[in-house]
Amino acid sequence: MTFRRSLISAAASAVIALAFSASLPVFAQTVLKAADVHPPGYPNVVAIESLGKKLEAATNGKYKIQMFPAGVLGSEKEMIEQAQIGALQIARISLGPMGPVVPDVNVFNMPFVFRDEAHMRAVIDGPIGKELMDKITASPAKLVALGWMDSGSRSLYTKKEVKTPADLKGLKIRVMGNPLFVDTMNAMGGNGITMGHNDTFSALQTGVVDGAENNPPTLFTANHYTTGVKFYAQTTHLIIPEIFVMSKVTWDKMSKDEQALLMKFSREAQLEQRALWDKSVSDYSEKLKAAGIQFVSVDKKPFYDATAPVRAKHGAAYADLIKRIEAVK
Numbered sequence: 158m159t160f161r162r163s164l165i166s167a168a169a170s171a172v173i174a175l176a177f178s179a180s181l182p183v184f185a186q187t188v189l190k191a192a193d194v195h196p197p198g199y200p201n202v203v204a205i206e207s208l209g210k211k212l213e214a215a216t217n218g219k220y221k222i223q224m225f226p227a228g229v230l231g232s233e234k235e236m237i238e239q240a241q242i243g244a245l246q247i248a249r250i251s252l253g254p255m256g257p258v259v260p261d262v263n264v265f266n267m268p269f270v271f272r273d274e275a276h277m278r279a280v281i282d283g284p285i286g287k288e289l290m291d292k293i294t295a296s297p298a299k300l301v302a303l304g305w306m307d308s309g310s311r312s313l314y315t316k317k318e319v320k321t322p323a324d325l326k327g328l329k330i331r332v333m334g335n336p337l338f339v340d341t342m343n344a345m346g347g348n349g350i351t352m353g354h355n356d357t358f359s360a361l362q363t364g365v366v367d368g369a370e371n372n373p374p375t376l377f378t379a380n381h382y383t384t385g386v387k388f389y390a391q392t393t394h395l396i397i398p399e400i401f402v403m404s405k406v407t408w409d410k411m412s413k414d415e416q417a418l419l420m421k422f423s424r425e426a427q428l429e430q431r432a433l434w435d436k437s438v439s440d441y442s443e444k445l446k447a448a449g450i451q452f453v454s455v456d457k458k459p460f461y462d463a464t465a466p467v468r469a470k471h472g473a474a475y476a477d478l479i480k481r482i483e484a485v486k
Protein backbone atom coordinates (compact mmCIF):
# COMPACT_ATOMS: atom_id res chain seq x y z
CA MET A 158 0.00 0.00 0.00
CA THR A 159 1.44 3.35 -0.96
CA PHE A 160 1.53 6.17 1.53
CA ARG A 161 -1.25 7.99 -0.36
CA ARG A 162 -3.51 4.93 -0.46
CA SER A 163 -3.06 4.21 3.22
CA LEU A 164 -3.93 7.81 3.98
CA ILE A 165 -7.12 7.48 1.91
CA SER A 166 -8.13 4.24 3.56
CA ALA A 167 -7.46 5.70 7.00
CA ALA A 168 -9.62 8.68 6.11
CA ALA A 169 -12.39 6.39 4.85
CA SER A 170 -12.39 4.35 8.08
CA ALA A 171 -12.52 7.55 10.08
CA VAL A 172 -15.59 8.73 8.15
CA ILE A 173 -17.36 5.39 8.68
CA ALA A 174 -16.50 5.40 12.39
CA LEU A 175 -17.76 8.96 12.69
CA ALA A 176 -21.01 8.09 10.92
CA PHE A 177 -21.68 5.26 13.36
CA SER A 178 -20.60 7.12 16.48
CA ALA A 179 -22.74 10.14 15.63
CA SER A 180 -25.50 7.70 14.64
CA LEU A 181 -25.87 9.48 11.34
CA PRO A 182 -28.23 7.65 9.01
CA VAL A 183 -26.12 5.05 7.21
CA PHE A 184 -28.01 4.58 3.97
CA ALA A 185 -27.32 5.37 0.41
CA GLN A 186 -29.17 8.46 -0.67
CA THR A 187 -31.71 7.79 -3.40
CA VAL A 188 -31.65 10.50 -6.03
CA LEU A 189 -34.97 10.77 -7.82
CA LYS A 190 -34.52 12.23 -11.27
CA ALA A 191 -37.34 14.56 -12.29
CA ALA A 192 -37.75 16.03 -15.75
CA ASP A 193 -39.67 18.86 -17.35
CA VAL A 194 -39.61 20.44 -20.80
CA HIS A 195 -39.86 23.90 -19.26
CA PRO A 196 -36.90 26.02 -18.14
CA PRO A 197 -35.81 26.69 -14.56
CA GLY A 198 -38.14 29.16 -12.88
CA TYR A 199 -41.28 27.92 -14.68
CA PRO A 200 -44.06 27.28 -12.11
CA ASN A 201 -44.09 23.50 -12.68
CA VAL A 202 -40.32 23.22 -12.28
CA VAL A 203 -40.35 25.34 -9.13
CA ALA A 204 -43.17 23.30 -7.56
CA ILE A 205 -41.40 19.96 -8.14
CA GLU A 206 -38.13 21.37 -6.78
CA SER A 207 -39.95 22.50 -3.69
CA LEU A 208 -41.56 19.06 -3.31
CA GLY A 209 -38.03 17.64 -3.48
CA LYS A 210 -36.80 19.88 -0.68
CA LYS A 211 -39.68 18.84 1.57
CA LEU A 212 -39.16 15.16 0.82
CA GLU A 213 -35.45 15.43 1.51
CA ALA A 214 -36.05 17.16 4.86
CA ALA A 215 -38.83 14.79 5.93
CA THR A 216 -36.78 11.66 5.12
CA ASN A 217 -33.55 12.98 6.66
CA GLY A 218 -31.95 13.03 3.26
CA LYS A 219 -32.87 9.51 2.21
CA TYR A 220 -34.55 10.91 -0.91
CA LYS A 221 -33.45 13.83 -2.98
CA ILE A 222 -35.00 15.15 -6.18
CA GLN A 223 -32.68 16.24 -8.95
CA MET A 224 -34.46 18.34 -11.55
CA PHE A 225 -33.59 18.07 -15.25
CA PRO A 226 -35.45 21.03 -16.77
CA ALA A 227 -35.66 22.50 -20.28
CA GLY A 228 -36.16 19.18 -22.05
CA VAL A 229 -32.60 17.96 -21.44
CA LEU A 230 -33.90 14.40 -20.98
CA GLY A 231 -35.90 14.55 -24.20
CA SER A 232 -39.48 15.07 -25.28
CA GLU A 233 -42.46 14.30 -23.06
CA LYS A 234 -43.04 11.09 -25.03
CA GLU A 235 -39.47 10.07 -24.24
CA MET A 236 -39.86 11.13 -20.61
CA ILE A 237 -42.92 8.90 -20.27
CA GLU A 238 -41.03 5.98 -21.78
CA GLN A 239 -38.06 6.52 -19.46
CA ALA A 240 -40.36 6.64 -16.44
CA GLN A 241 -42.08 3.44 -17.52
CA ILE A 242 -38.83 1.51 -17.39
CA GLY A 243 -37.54 3.24 -14.26
CA ALA A 244 -34.81 5.28 -15.98
CA LEU A 245 -36.57 8.47 -14.87
CA GLN A 246 -38.39 8.71 -11.55
CA ILE A 247 -40.69 11.73 -11.94
CA ALA A 248 -42.03 13.01 -15.24
CA ARG A 249 -43.99 16.27 -15.32
CA ILE A 250 -45.90 16.20 -18.55
CA SER A 251 -49.02 17.48 -20.23
CA LEU A 252 -51.93 15.07 -20.27
CA GLY A 253 -51.74 15.42 -24.08
CA PRO A 254 -48.90 12.94 -24.70
CA MET A 255 -50.31 10.65 -21.98
CA GLY A 256 -53.34 9.94 -24.18
CA PRO A 257 -51.62 7.39 -26.43
CA VAL A 258 -50.30 5.63 -23.29
CA VAL A 259 -53.41 5.72 -21.09
CA PRO A 260 -56.33 6.32 -23.49
CA ASP A 261 -58.77 7.05 -20.64
CA VAL A 262 -57.13 10.44 -20.04
CA ASN A 263 -58.21 11.62 -23.49
CA VAL A 264 -61.51 12.69 -22.05
CA PHE A 265 -59.70 15.78 -20.66
CA ASN A 266 -57.81 16.23 -23.93
CA MET A 267 -60.88 16.92 -26.03
CA PRO A 268 -61.48 20.37 -27.51
CA PHE A 269 -63.88 22.53 -25.47
CA VAL A 270 -64.63 19.75 -22.98
CA PHE A 271 -64.30 22.28 -20.14
CA ARG A 272 -66.33 25.51 -20.13
CA ASP A 273 -63.38 27.49 -18.79
CA GLU A 274 -60.34 27.14 -16.53
CA ALA A 275 -62.40 27.40 -13.33
CA HIS A 276 -64.50 24.47 -14.55
CA MET A 277 -61.37 22.42 -15.29
CA ARG A 278 -60.01 23.15 -11.80
CA ALA A 279 -63.29 22.15 -10.15
CA VAL A 280 -63.17 18.87 -12.08
CA ILE A 281 -59.54 17.94 -11.32
CA ASP A 282 -59.95 18.92 -7.67
CA GLY A 283 -63.03 16.74 -7.27
CA PRO A 284 -63.88 13.04 -7.57
CA ILE A 285 -63.44 12.92 -11.35
CA GLY A 286 -59.87 14.19 -11.04
CA LYS A 287 -59.15 11.51 -8.45
CA GLU A 288 -60.75 8.82 -10.64
CA LEU A 289 -58.59 9.75 -13.60
CA MET A 290 -55.42 9.69 -11.49
CA ASP A 291 -56.45 6.26 -10.22
CA LYS A 292 -57.01 5.08 -13.78
CA ILE A 293 -53.47 6.11 -14.73
CA THR A 294 -52.05 4.32 -11.70
CA ALA A 295 -54.15 1.19 -12.27
CA SER A 296 -53.37 1.06 -16.01
CA PRO A 297 -50.63 -1.22 -17.33
CA ALA A 298 -48.50 1.88 -18.03
CA LYS A 299 -46.31 1.34 -14.93
CA LEU A 300 -46.80 4.93 -13.78
CA VAL A 301 -48.19 6.30 -10.54
CA ALA A 302 -50.10 9.57 -10.81
CA LEU A 303 -48.89 11.98 -8.13
CA GLY A 304 -50.78 15.17 -8.88
CA TRP A 305 -52.23 17.64 -11.33
CA MET A 306 -50.95 21.00 -12.41
CA ASP A 307 -52.49 23.92 -14.26
CA SER A 308 -51.69 24.81 -17.82
CA GLY A 309 -54.36 27.41 -18.50
CA SER A 310 -55.88 27.47 -21.96
CA ARG A 311 -54.24 26.77 -25.27
CA SER A 312 -54.80 29.29 -28.04
CA LEU A 313 -53.45 29.67 -31.55
CA TYR A 314 -50.41 31.72 -32.51
CA THR A 315 -49.56 32.35 -36.12
CA LYS A 316 -47.65 34.67 -38.42
CA LYS A 317 -50.85 35.50 -40.31
CA GLU A 318 -53.96 36.69 -38.50
CA VAL A 319 -56.55 34.00 -37.80
CA LYS A 320 -60.08 34.81 -36.69
CA THR A 321 -62.16 32.02 -38.20
CA PRO A 322 -61.70 28.37 -39.17
CA ALA A 323 -61.51 29.52 -42.81
CA ASP A 324 -58.43 31.64 -41.97
CA LEU A 325 -56.63 28.48 -40.85
CA LYS A 326 -56.94 26.85 -44.25
CA GLY A 327 -53.58 25.69 -45.56
CA LEU A 328 -51.72 26.60 -42.35
CA LYS A 329 -49.53 23.96 -40.75
CA ILE A 330 -49.96 24.16 -37.00
CA ARG A 331 -47.79 22.26 -34.54
CA VAL A 332 -49.76 20.19 -32.03
CA MET A 333 -48.73 17.78 -29.26
CA GLY A 334 -48.17 14.12 -30.11
CA ASN A 335 -51.63 12.61 -29.93
CA PRO A 336 -53.91 11.80 -32.90
CA LEU A 337 -56.72 13.57 -31.05
CA PHE A 338 -54.94 16.91 -31.51
CA VAL A 339 -54.31 16.30 -35.21
CA ASP A 340 -58.04 15.64 -35.62
CA THR A 341 -58.81 18.75 -33.58
CA MET A 342 -56.56 21.03 -35.61
CA ASN A 343 -57.78 19.60 -38.90
CA ALA A 344 -61.40 20.10 -37.79
CA MET A 345 -60.58 23.68 -36.79
CA GLY A 346 -59.50 24.31 -40.39
CA GLY A 347 -55.70 23.92 -40.30
CA ASN A 348 -53.24 21.06 -40.74
CA GLY A 349 -52.12 19.57 -37.45
CA ILE A 350 -48.44 18.55 -37.39
CA THR A 351 -47.15 16.69 -34.33
CA MET A 352 -43.72 17.19 -32.81
CA GLY A 353 -42.18 17.51 -29.37
CA HIS A 354 -42.28 20.82 -27.54
CA ASN A 355 -38.55 21.37 -27.81
CA ASP A 356 -38.57 20.96 -31.60
CA THR A 357 -41.27 23.56 -32.10
CA PHE A 358 -39.04 26.63 -31.87
CA SER A 359 -36.92 25.66 -34.85
CA ALA A 360 -39.96 24.42 -36.78
CA LEU A 361 -41.53 27.87 -36.35
CA GLN A 362 -38.30 29.62 -37.16
CA THR A 363 -37.60 27.66 -40.34
CA GLY A 364 -41.20 27.77 -41.54
CA VAL A 365 -41.74 24.01 -41.23
CA VAL A 366 -44.92 25.10 -39.44
CA ASP A 367 -46.88 28.34 -39.71
CA GLY A 368 -47.95 28.43 -36.11
CA ALA A 369 -48.60 26.52 -32.94
CA GLU A 370 -50.96 26.65 -29.99
CA ASN A 371 -50.18 27.03 -26.33
CA ASN A 372 -50.61 29.16 -23.21
CA PRO A 373 -48.89 32.56 -22.67
CA PRO A 374 -46.12 31.31 -20.32
CA THR A 375 -45.04 28.69 -22.87
CA LEU A 376 -45.31 31.04 -25.84
CA PHE A 377 -42.95 33.35 -23.99
CA THR A 378 -40.51 31.05 -22.19
CA ALA A 379 -40.00 28.77 -25.20
CA ASN A 380 -39.19 31.91 -27.23
CA HIS A 381 -41.81 31.06 -29.84
CA TYR A 382 -42.79 34.73 -29.84
CA THR A 383 -39.41 35.59 -31.39
CA THR A 384 -39.93 33.42 -34.48
CA GLY A 385 -42.12 35.81 -36.42
CA VAL A 386 -45.50 34.80 -34.99
CA LYS A 387 -47.52 37.98 -34.44
CA PHE A 388 -51.12 37.03 -33.70
CA TYR A 389 -52.42 35.16 -30.69
CA ALA A 390 -56.03 34.21 -31.47
CA GLN A 391 -57.86 33.53 -28.20
CA THR A 392 -59.55 30.30 -29.24
CA THR A 393 -58.91 28.59 -25.86
CA HIS A 394 -59.79 25.37 -27.67
CA LEU A 395 -57.93 23.12 -25.25
CA ILE A 396 -57.83 23.41 -21.46
CA ILE A 397 -55.57 20.51 -20.60
CA PRO A 398 -54.24 19.94 -17.12
CA GLU A 399 -50.66 18.81 -16.63
CA ILE A 400 -49.78 15.82 -14.54
CA PHE A 401 -46.73 14.56 -12.69
CA VAL A 402 -46.21 10.85 -12.47
CA MET A 403 -43.72 8.56 -10.79
CA SER A 404 -42.18 5.45 -12.24
CA LYS A 405 -43.91 2.45 -10.67
CA VAL A 406 -40.49 0.78 -10.43
CA THR A 407 -39.45 3.51 -7.97
CA TRP A 408 -42.81 3.73 -6.19
CA ASP A 409 -42.77 0.01 -5.40
CA LYS A 410 -39.40 0.37 -3.66
CA MET A 411 -40.74 3.00 -1.23
CA SER A 412 -42.31 2.12 2.11
CA LYS A 413 -46.01 2.84 2.71
CA ASP A 414 -45.07 5.79 4.94
CA GLU A 415 -42.75 7.21 2.31
CA GLN A 416 -45.44 6.85 -0.34
CA ALA A 417 -47.93 8.68 1.91
CA LEU A 418 -45.40 11.45 2.48
CA LEU A 419 -44.80 11.80 -1.23
CA MET A 420 -48.55 11.99 -1.88
CA LYS A 421 -48.97 14.69 0.76
CA PHE A 422 -46.16 16.81 -0.71
CA SER A 423 -47.49 16.19 -4.21
CA ARG A 424 -50.84 17.67 -3.25
CA GLU A 425 -49.00 20.68 -1.84
CA ALA A 426 -46.97 20.95 -5.05
CA GLN A 427 -50.22 21.03 -7.01
CA LEU A 428 -51.47 23.98 -4.97
CA GLU A 429 -48.13 25.77 -5.02
CA GLN A 430 -47.95 25.46 -8.81
CA ARG A 431 -51.48 26.85 -9.13
CA ALA A 432 -50.64 30.01 -7.23
CA LEU A 433 -47.47 30.50 -9.27
CA TRP A 434 -49.38 29.71 -12.44
CA ASP A 435 -51.94 32.47 -12.12
CA LYS A 436 -49.22 35.04 -11.62
CA SER A 437 -47.15 33.70 -14.49
CA VAL A 438 -50.07 33.91 -16.95
CA SER A 439 -50.58 37.59 -16.26
CA ASP A 440 -46.85 38.37 -16.16
CA TYR A 441 -46.10 36.61 -19.44
CA SER A 442 -49.19 38.00 -21.17
CA GLU A 443 -47.88 41.49 -20.38
CA LYS A 444 -44.41 40.57 -21.65
CA LEU A 445 -45.86 39.17 -24.87
CA LYS A 446 -47.90 42.30 -25.47
CA ALA A 447 -44.86 44.46 -24.77
CA ALA A 448 -42.96 42.39 -27.35
CA GLY A 449 -45.62 43.19 -29.95
CA ILE A 450 -47.71 40.02 -29.92
CA GLN A 451 -51.32 40.93 -30.67
CA PHE A 452 -53.92 39.14 -28.57
CA VAL A 453 -56.86 38.74 -30.94
CA SER A 454 -60.29 38.02 -29.50
CA VAL A 455 -62.22 35.60 -31.66
CA ASP A 456 -65.71 34.21 -31.78
CA LYS A 457 -65.20 30.72 -30.33
CA LYS A 458 -68.52 29.35 -31.57
CA PRO A 459 -67.35 28.45 -35.11
CA PHE A 460 -64.33 26.62 -33.62
CA TYR A 461 -66.57 24.87 -31.11
CA ASP A 462 -68.99 23.82 -33.83
CA ALA A 463 -66.20 22.73 -36.18
CA THR A 464 -64.79 20.38 -33.53
CA ALA A 465 -68.11 18.66 -32.72
CA PRO A 466 -67.16 15.60 -34.84
CA VAL A 467 -63.93 15.27 -32.82
CA ARG A 468 -65.88 15.18 -29.57
CA ALA A 469 -68.31 12.72 -31.11
CA LYS A 470 -65.53 10.43 -32.33
CA HIS A 471 -63.16 10.55 -29.37
CA GLY A 472 -65.76 11.09 -26.67
CA ALA A 473 -68.13 8.26 -27.62
CA ALA A 474 -66.48 5.86 -25.20
CA TYR A 475 -66.79 8.38 -22.33
CA ALA A 476 -70.32 9.68 -22.84
CA ASP A 477 -71.34 9.18 -19.20
CA LEU A 478 -68.15 10.71 -17.86
CA ILE A 479 -68.57 13.72 -20.14
CA LYS A 480 -72.08 14.25 -18.77
CA ARG A 481 -70.64 14.17 -15.25
CA ILE A 482 -67.92 16.65 -16.25
CA GLU A 483 -70.54 18.98 -17.73
CA ALA A 484 -72.57 18.76 -14.53
CA VAL A 485 -69.66 20.02 -12.39
CA LYS A 486 -70.36 23.63 -11.42
Ligand code: BDP
Pocket residue numbers: 194233249250251308333353354370371372375399
Ligand atom coordinates in the same frame (compact mmCIF):
# COMPACT_ATOMS: atom_id res chain seq x y z
C1 BDP B 1 -47.07 23.21 -22.45
C2 BDP B 1 -47.05 22.12 -21.43
C3 BDP B 1 -45.99 21.10 -21.72
C4 BDP B 1 -46.13 20.60 -23.13
C5 BDP B 1 -46.17 21.76 -24.08
C6 BDP B 1 -46.38 21.28 -25.52
O1 BDP B 1 -46.78 22.69 -20.16
O2 BDP B 1 -46.11 20.05 -20.79
O3 BDP B 1 -45.04 19.81 -23.49
O4 BDP B 1 -47.20 22.65 -23.73
O5 BDP B 1 -47.11 21.91 -26.24
O6 BDP B 1 -48.14 24.07 -22.20
O7 BDP B 1 -45.78 20.26 -25.89
